Amino acid sequence: MTENNQEKIGVYVCHCGTNIAGVVNVQEVAEWAASKLKHRGVVIAREYKFMCSSLGQELIEKDIKELGLNRVVVAACSPHLHEKTFRTACANAGLNPFLCEMVSIREQVSWVHTDKVAATAKAKAMIAGGVERVRYNSPLEPLMVPINPATLVVGGGIAGIQSALEIADAGHHVYMVEREPSIGGHMAQFDKTFPTLDCAACILTPKMVSVGSHPNITLLTWSEVEKVEGYVGNFTVTVRKKARKINEELCTGCGICQEKCPKKVIDNVYEAGLGYRKAIYTPFPQAVPNRPVMDVENCTYYEKGTCKACEKFCPTNAIDFDQQDEILNFEVGNIVLATGYDLFDARRVTNYGYGRLPNVFTSLEVERLTNAAGPTTGNIVLRDGKTVPKAVGIIHCVGSRDRNFNNYCSVICCMQSLKFAHLVHERTGATVYNFYIDMRTAFKDYDEFYQRVLEEGTLFVRGKVAEVSDVPRTEREKGKLIIQVEDTLVGKQRRIPVDMVILSTGLEPRKDAKEVAKLFGISCSVNGWFIEKHPKLDPIATMTEGIYIAGCAQGPKDIPNSVAQGAAASARVLGKIEQKQIALEPIRASVIEEKCSGCRICNGLCPFNAITFHEDRMVTEINPALCQGCGTCVAACPAGAITGTGFSNDQIMAQIEGLLMLNVDQELAVA
Amino acid sequence: MTDQMIAPPIPIQAQGEDLTLLEEVASRTAGVSRLEMCIQCGTCGGSCPSADAMDHTPRMLFAMLRAGMRQEALKSNTPWICVSCYHCVVRCPQEVHIADVMYTLKSMAIRAKLYRDSTAPDFSQTFVGMVEEYGRSFELGLASQHYLKHFPLRLPNMMPMGMGMLSKKRMSLTPKRIKHINQLKTILKRAKELEAEQ
Amino acid sequence: MTDYLLYPGCSMETSARAYYDSLKAIAGPIGLNLKEIDDWNCCGATEYLGISLTPAYALIARNLALASNAANGTRTLVAPCSACYLNLAKADYYMNERPKLGQMVNEALEAGGLSYTPGSLDIRHLLDVLVYDIGLSAIEKKVVQPLTNLRVAPYLGCMVPRPDYQHRWSDHEQPIELDLLLKALGAQVIEFPLKTECCGGHMTQIGPATAFEMIRRLISGADEHEADVMVTVCPMCQLNLDGYQGEANRFFGTNYHMPILFFTQLMGLAFGIDPKELGFGLELVSAKNVLDTLGIKAPPETPPAPPRRPRKPEGLPMPKPLKRPKVEELEKEVTQ
């Protein structure tokens, strides 16, 4: 450490092009560090255009070898970006990587300050802090832990399905947990998919079947993850398998119970509230697994104590009214979250009248209307169940791009609206209006589809619809829904009478996204979507190692992108599995037994149960495998008996001194 | 090489373009106008119950402000036709304070004497004149003064209504004055001075 | 007894006398103790704001200053007029949102020896106080003459539910407070989709044709729903719809007869108060039919009208209406 005063510290100041050098006088900073921090052990200070480039790294490596540096401080970007890069460079030159310290003069200085003099001074102070701190850094060895090759995939929509299949096909075990009775997700509700208009069921069902029958996949539907413990490579997962009230071994999926069940319930999930199901049901014929669940809240037996029609007619005695929830525990190395989205509740936009005006529909309702397996066998009709509309208005951006609701673009609505325009036109011959703010048809073959819909004679009105009314002002408007809008390309208010209004409702994070994020130790953005590690360069990983996100859980996206992300997540998981073991940051707390007085103050502090007390020796011990390195016990120990590697008291105290060095010693401040 | 040879081409300046206009309107508006946030979606023009009578929809007017079309914008009858129903305000996806911007445009038009038709400004000014004089509004005086000037031919049509209001004592024949009218006048005088310093 | 400061506004003493009279008549029975602020001035309606910013806000703020001086333990300032309510709330809100405006307004007020700290008053509309403070169940308890058989179109106009700076109302477009209050009185409340459309505001003065069209839309909408009466919470709406109804009829060659009453007048009737004390007879479109329907003079034998748009059992199911927590609470209070 520092007692022998043999520190040889190298300081490297990065320009980051003009990102840093445009605000911070990097040359002055480097010269200052070389001269004024000499007595603190700095033997060399350099500035370079891009320290993270291979040439920049070579500079460090060369100095370590030639000048015998035993400590390195790099003043550049955030350590979250390049700490690994520079530690590796040090390691390459034979220096323990933990003797390298980063100072963030880009995110914390040049990008957030404009006053060049003040920014330069702050950069100096921060470097002084880094230098003081690095003097107390000690060489550490990463903890190597094996990676469990099994993976948990949460959510059985198209993103989760893709991810699970790729990992399972590569020969590793996957646990897929799905909340609903069947996998398939929102895609299973759709009829056609844009822009090619292929049938959603035709392309999805084979994949669902593969998941259901894959020897490497344990499929847990009607189940939810309740607890996740551990860390990358070694997670322990607790899943609640809700009681189906069906013995899945005995059930053959024949469907007689559903036929015989006398209780009809509006299906708010799969049929989007437009159709009915029974109190015992599989949501749709192609469901995987093909096993029904009993809806206890609506079942006549649970309500009145008699009925049991399903039990009477079941040919295999598979109905089990006494079945209880099951708690399952298993271990996995990696987790993919593909929990999807919820539809925006269109009733919140009072002026569009959904929920009040019968012939205003949401996009998901229309998906069901157009679906041959839906409540109207694919006939697009009004709420009365029979009248075919003559004029239909499709409203874009409902609940999206609107600060009163959600401020983001839901991405899929423009294409979805075009798809509806095409389907309505094709099946009813109705006049179709599309009301849009901006047409967003970016991606392969999307704009071509727009062209096709234009050709078909769909009328496009550029304007966000102000209101949908059922109060006529003229004869022409009687008995119609009137869409009131400014046609912004004409500059006039128009009232357009139609029979049916389709709201292209936006996508929202799942209602419980925040709780789920907490459960898995990741975070949500301001809008509520799961946050990726980097918005451009790492959209799959999260800040928590071993947890990946895919599909709409990360943000609104269409099917091709969800599939791509699901596949990308599995590639990341397979990469981790291939490594077989993983190096964990050796940031851990440990007890110096001689100093421990046995006061037990720290004992109740650890949420990871890493602290145990030995009654016989009257001392506390910390299990390094369980310790996560938060340091709360270090701060609490009145005897100073607990040390935290990487963030020791000495390191932090020294850093404080360094940061304030310029304030105390005026001499140092002179450039 | 001479300077002329490398001189950049002269940018084409649109006539009368006044890029300070948007800023000026925003700064004269109570609260934070958020006018610069407009995405031209037309929610305001679609929502407006009196849009049919407007020269420009509110959306167009905001585009004109952005384009710096001072004369045209301040001549527009749009702000005067606004009935302050706030439909556009609560629906605007960008939370622009539309109704308040309309008030600002009226006051700017009065200052610049740029309104097209004096009916509405006259009504406002007659109303305000009475309030400044009495501290209260005086409907009979206002209505008769205003109608006499702007709709003399309408006045007979309005008589049944006026007589009805009078006979039911829903309109007073004499104005009511508040006790501390001088205090109010002093406050308004100071306010006007402050406004003028702006 | 709850104490509230009252800012009546100019109309309450003249064109909306029926509103003031009926308010005074019902205040006692429901325990609403209103204290009128002394020497208040006009709020400037929708006119002053369009002339000059600082003077317009100074005019409004003088009332706020007087009110906060008279506060004496209460923070709530009640305005029965929508335009007054909005102006007072607006000044309070913007003086805070843009401190410079607040500063200039206070400088002006100082010239008259006054000052106002934005946020120190709670500015509320009368309907808000009745529904959320007095409470629907308390109102329902006072009903001795339920308004059975009376089909009422609840009409709020613009400036009560919008822009709603303090988020007090259940919705900006289809708020439910007035509906529930009228239901508590036993009336048949029609689902009136135009309940927050504009009455025409000052357009009666500056563009009568536009105003008449807006009046026509509302009256014909209420007529279409077979309403016996439209109920309003605002003097301006009442004046436009009642006072100019005949004029609009002449303009379009129509023959509507839609009485326009203040909600406080109906409350009074339901409480068994003499119609004369409630300002009945002051309306230009006679509301005699309302009294007749209620059998206050001669009870007619009209069966209750069938609900409009009967929902057919067949066809596709409708989504359930959205229940905002606020509405759910309110609905619990009405026993009907």
Place this chain on the structure above:
Amino acid sequence: MTDSFEPTIIGFTCNWCSYRAADLAGTARIKYPPNVRLIRLMCSGRLDPTFVFKALANGADGVIITGCHPGECHYIEQNYKALRRFHLMKRTLQGLGLEPGRVKLIWASAAEGAKFASEITAFVEEIRALGPLHWGKNGSAPSPTVEAVQEKVEVPA
């Protein structure tokens, strides 16, 4: 020289939320005054009150501590422990005659770059209003040594 007092502030940030909020403020180029210098800890629970005394004794005019929102701690619940300690520490500092406004605890998630920047801006102004703290500088008031302060402090668990 003193007409525009520029305070020096030490900030302790949690590695998982507020340090990333600072990163985000940077990526989004949200400006805030340069008076604050950050120290990364793994968790706000790591904050030993001694660090705060050390910073004030060495010349800082204020200390800001930032952690994950309650309920969102990366280490499950350690920010609650930070909160508990913070209140006791504040009382101790008051006992030493320090204005309570000189140390502040705020929550900022990794998504709240803008909030982080505005909190820093506000805190700088608050400290500017309080004026310089003469503990660590060659000023008039004698500064208690870290050791002396430490003796007075009971560290709550």
